[in-house]
Amino acid sequence: MATGHTHAVSTTKVFVWVWSFLVLLTFVEVFFAYRRMSLELMIVILLGLSVMKSALIMAYFMHLKFERLSLVMTLIPALVILICLMFISFPDSVRIHQLTPR
């Protein structure tokens, strides 16, 4: 848990700035959603912006930025590994046509 001192550091002004930035990033996402571009590029841009937004929420609203480095080093790699594990069966989709009985 964060200490009282760290809470004092993250003032109302910082929270409002973060919120404004989150709203701005949402508008940027909507702007890109209506642009003509390849689907792959759009997925990369939209997911990249979403990762930025979630990082801001975790860092400031969930006060991960003000926590001990050891906690950050425990949580972030675990999250990355978890996401990788979710996609562990993804390569199977490439050979799904060969697996279909004829």
Place this chain on the structure above:
Amino acid sequence: MTACLLSSSLTMVMAVAAASQGERKRAVRFILLTMAGGVLFDVLHIHEWLGLIHEGVTPSSNPWGVPLFGATFFGLTGLHMTHVTIGVIYLGVIAIGFGRSKFSAEDVEVSGLYWHFVDLVWMFILPMVYLLSNRI
């Protein structure tokens, strides 16, 4: 809907800050504002669901494209809406408990973490379900 959730995250973080400074009334007021954001999100979401159902989109059908969209849309947004609803109830319990000095500032902080998590999930549902759906 995104504005509701983002704004409710801001009020929640204000509630946590007020609670940690021992300002109980202010914290409870901010928690109530957060709950209002959650309820407004649910109302807008149900309105959207009813509109889509009226147009013929169900978990097994989609008049505009692949039927799987209906299942994915209702599955993802339904689970998220359930979490928001549970969050509103959770925050209500915390607001009452904290107002009566039965819960500590740490309890408010933990409920805040839950609420931000719900907001965080929406940050991925918005592009994957809403913004990309017109391209598939």
